[in-house]
Every structure is written in C-alpha cells, then in structure tokens.
Amino acid sequence: MSSDGTSTAAHDFDAAIALASSGDNEAQGQTHPAYGNMVGPFGGVIAATLLNAVLRHPELLGQPVSQTVHFAAPIADGGFTVQTRVMRTNRTTQHWHVELIQNGEVAAFATTVTAVRRETWAALDAAFPEVPPASSIAPSPHIARAAWTGRYEMRFIDGAPGAPDTPSDSSQSTMWIRDTPERPLDYQSLAALCDAFYPRIFVRRPKWVPIGTVALTTFFHADAAQLAAQGSAPLLGVARALRFGNGFFDQSAEMWSERGELLATSHQVVYFKE
Amino acid sequence: MSSDGTSTAAHDFDAAIALASSGDNEAQGQTHPAYGNMVGPFGGVIAATLLNAVLRHPELLGQPVSQTVHFAAPIADGGFTVQTRVMRTNRTTQHWHVELIQNGEVAAFATTVTAVRRETWAALDAAFPEVPPASSIAPSPHIARAAWTGRYEMRFIDGAPGAPDTPSDSSQSTMWIRDTPERPLDYQSLAALCDAFYPRIFVRRPKWVPIGTVALTTFFHADAAQLAAQGSAPLLGVARALRFGNGFFDQSAEMWSERGELLATSHQVVYFKE
Numbered sequence A, B: 001m002s003s004d005g006t007s008t009a010a011h012d013f014d015a016a017i018a019l020a021s022s023g024d025n026e027a028q029g030q031t032h033p034a035y036g037n038m039v040g041p042f043g044g045v046i047a048a049t050l051l052n053a054v055l056r057h058p059e060l061l062g063q064p065v066s067q068t069v070h071f072a073a074p075i076a077d078g079g080f081t082v083q084t085r086v087m088r089t090n091r092t093t094q095h096w097h098v099e100l101i102q103n104g105e106v107a108a109f110a111t112t113v114t115a116v117r118r119e120t121w122a123a124l125d126a127a128f129p130e131v132p133p134a135s136s137i138a139p140s141p142h143i144a145r146a147a148w149t150g151r152y153e154m155r156f157i158d159g160a161p162g163a164p165d166t167p168s169d170s171s172q173s174t175m176w177i178r179d180t181p182e183r184p185l186d187y188q189s190l191a192a193l194c195d196a197f198y199p200r201i202f203v204r205r206p207k208w209v210p211i212g213t214v215a216l217t218t219f220f221h222a223d224a225a226q227l228a229a230q231g232s233a234p235l236l237g238v239a240r241a242l243r244f245g246n247g248f249f250d251q252s253a254e255m256w257s258e259r260g261e262l263l264a265t266s267h268q269v270v271y272f273k274e
Helices: A012-017 A043-055 A147-151 A187-193 A200-204 A224-230 B012-017 B043-055 B147-151 B187-193 B200-204 B224-230
Strands: A020-023 A026-030 A063-071 A079-089 A093-102 A105-115 A152-158 A173-179 A211-220 A235-240 A243-245 A248-256 A262-272 B020-023 B026-030 B063-071 B079-089 B093-102 B105-115 B152-158 B173-179 B211-220 B235-240 B243-245 B248-256 B262-272
Touching: A012 A043, A012 A187, A043 A063, A043 A079, A043 A093, A043 A105, A043 A187, A043 A211, A063 A187, A063 B105, A063 B211, A079 B105, A093 B105, A105 B063, A105 B079, A105 B093, A105 B105, A105 B211, A147 A152, A173 A187, A187 A211, A187 A262, A200 A243, A200 A248, A200 A262, A211 B063, A211 B105, A211 B211, A211 B262, A224 A262, A262 B211, A262 B262, B012 B043, B012 B187, B043 B063, B043 B079, B043 B093, B043 B105, B043 B187, B043 B211, B063 B187, B147 B152, B173 B187, B187 B211, B187 B262, B200 B243, B200 B248, B200 B262, B224 B262
Parallel strands: none
Antiparallel strands: A020 A026, A026 A079, A063 A105, A063 A211, A079 A093, A093 A105, A152 A173, A173 A235, A211 A262, A235 A248, A243 A248, A248 A262, B020 B026, B026 B079, B063 B105, B063 B211, B079 B093, B093 B105, B152 B173, B173 B235, B211 B262, B235 B248, B243 B248, B248 B262
C-alpha cells in the first residue's frame, strides 16, 4: 500500500519488501529476482525491507526520521528472517533495532528513529540545483548484470557511469530517478532510492574493483503530505564522495522533489578492494 | 591511553569515557561533571564512551570506520551499564551493537563498524577551507551552563553563536577546536569532537528552544598514523544544516587536520521543539 492509499500490490517492489509475520517481533521475507544485484540483492531494497518491518509493526509511533543499515555480511538470494525490537518508546519518538538473519547469523541490521512530527518553523539551507527537466533527458541504459538497475529510470545530468577508461576529477552525479514501472513514493521506496546511486568510486576512477556498502544512514525530511504530492514523479538525486582511502569511501546524497523540496538526505560508507 | 602511547590518565576525558568490566560483554561507567551539558551529559562524550566499549573489547578487529549513536532517552547524571555485542565478524570487518542502560532501560545505543584498513588508492574530493591559522583567532568564551564547552577550545572563523537577536541566512560554522587541557587525538576524542558543534538551529535562528540530538553517524577517515601526527593540534571543523522542518533538522560536519587531511565526517538529526 503506498502513501496515497493506491493499491500497488502488483508492483515487484512491494513483493520484494513484503514480510509475513511469524511471531510478535519476527517475520519472514524473501529476496526478489527483479531487485537482484551482481551478487545477492540490491542493498536499497534490503534497507526498504528493514524499514518495512518497523512501519508494519503494531507498536509503531509516527513516521520515519532516520534509518541506519549495516550490511554485515553477504546476503544470499532466498529467504530470511527479520527480528524487530522496540529499543525505547518516548512520548513522540521511538527507537528501533531490526535484524536480518540467514542461516542463524545476522547478515544485516538496522536502527531507526520514528516520530510523531508536527508543523514547526522550517527553513531550507541546501540549494536546489538548476537542472533541465527530466523529460528533456534520455534514460540511461540498464546494467544487465545488475537486475535492480532495470527497476529504476535514471536520467543523468552529470556523472553518468563513464566509459571504462575515462577518469573524472569529480565524484558527483546528478540524475532524475523514479521507480519503473511507476510507483507512488512512500518511505520504503524513498529509503531504497537513497541507495540507488552507483558507487562513487566508479564515477571517479575508471577501474572495476569489488565494492560493498558497509553502513548507510538516511534522514527522512518529507512528511506524508509531501510523499502524497510527489506521487510517481521523478526525484532529483545528487550524490558525491568526500574522501577515498585505506579501503573505504563515504558517499552523501540529497533527494529532491521537482518543486525543490528536500525529501531525504543519505550518507554511506563503502568498502573497496584496492 | 592515547593513540601515541602517551599516558593521559590525568585527563578528565579519559575519566569520563572510562569503563570497568563487570562481565564478558558488560561494563560500568559514570557520567563526569566536567562534561556535563545543560541537562545530563554532553552527547559527544557518550558517543566516545560507547566507542570505547568497542575499542577495549577483547574480540576487537581493526579500527573504527563508522559509528551511529541513538540518543534514545535523557541520560541522568550518575552510573550506567554498557552491554556490548559483536553482531558479525568477517575477515577484515566487524559490526557491533552497544547499549547504555540506566534503571533497566536503554537510554542510548550505538552501532559500529571496525575494519583492518590497508593502504589503497586514495583521493580527496572535499575542499579544505581557506582559513586563518588558529593562533590568529581568540578562543570563544564558554557557556557556563554547559560545562562541556569549557573542555574545548573553540576559535570561530564564522558562525559563532550570535547575539540572541541576530538571525542568519546561513547555518554554517567554521572553527578551530581542540581539547582543553590539550590531549593527543584518538578515535574516542575524535568521535566526541564531531558532536561539539552548537546545534545549527541556534546559529540560524536567534531563539532558544529545547533541542536534542536523536541520532548521530560519524565516518572515521583517519588512520592511526594520521591520529598520531595530529597529536593535540587544533582541528578545523565545519558544520551546516541542510533542512529544518516538522520538529527536526539535520547537521553535517567535516573535521580536518591543519595539513588538510579529512579526519572524519559526521551527520546527525536533531529534534527541536517549535
């Protein structure tokens, strides 16, 4: 069910993040081939699944404010168990810990803050980039070996994955992105979209090396009304790295609506081999 | 013990983050008045304490790569229990979950990635700000009601806490900062320094409202050699918010050495009342 109440049961994303309760704080999930990565599932859909475990929980208070996901070990294609624990419930905020278990071991885990949000003073300090409209840019071809890239329509303004021998002095990419087929935005899909940027090292350096996100933090700025207004329109995503070295780099992203609302910001640290 | 092996047992910071083992994965700590905040302890020293629980653990693999701290409820001045759990150990990376418990309830918790880091290709995409040297700027006066501010020497280049009736169109602060008395930098103190920026809302809007960090993520870029080279020299810190609204704002910071090395980046989400 999306934020605007439309049934989206037929969308593969909903199947990919679906959980079936097997206890008060336990549920069963399954990776989905439509969101497969080169090895195992796309991390963004795992983040969305772990957020879904919180959002479907009977004790939920409010809406997501932040989520941190640890990708602790490779996740195998197939089934998994999700265990959810309310760490603390306050008057207007709540803290969560969620584990994804395969073969008796923790393969991923997430912490989340949810809150009852009320209208307050507001200000936007980030600058909305001046970019051409999505309709003026052709979608980028998908990467056949990473099925999940076929589930997103990406239109690059800059920082498209380059020719394999083209170095760049910038790790920034700017793109219009939305689910394909179209799907109204909700917190789960927003969580996944924040991880849908190609690893910055491949924009910066034209060399293929094994990489993997180890930890991903997303801050949700959008409220339910903004999500509903967004519908399935494209989001403007901007991502960059600040520092590469000693086997890791960081990567930060902003996700904007077409109207210049900052819907989410996200920060991850990524392992790379050499 | 600091990163260069010098004994710093006499420094209040070491007393503030000290833990006494009371089991294989359990230890006892105590808030320290020198690092008190207006209510309860300074969050940065709690982050440092929870990182210390990992770094002193006999099963530790490597050095910190990232830490996320949830400030789940107010922490009372006095004693607390810290429980540490290794979530997953891989060949070169390790994932941790640490809880701070008071009166039988979780008041804070943290997740951490540690890793054996090896020299790889490196690049710096963030720009080191052009600023005057620390010695040319007078330290800012401390805030008497927040004892912890007396434990840091802050020299503001811009974004000093303003007169109470001065609004600003920017939430950015740039400052030289170090521990006072001086103390050689280690991962624990770096974790605390990342939280030593005044809440951005007080830079942006001249109105006092109750605030509190709910979640804080820090990425550690510095290796042990860089920490040792830093010693007790001032760090250059830059912080800004991107978005305020519906009772929360985000705040990002970079911590630099005088030589232009990016030592850490940090991102937090902060509650504000109105």
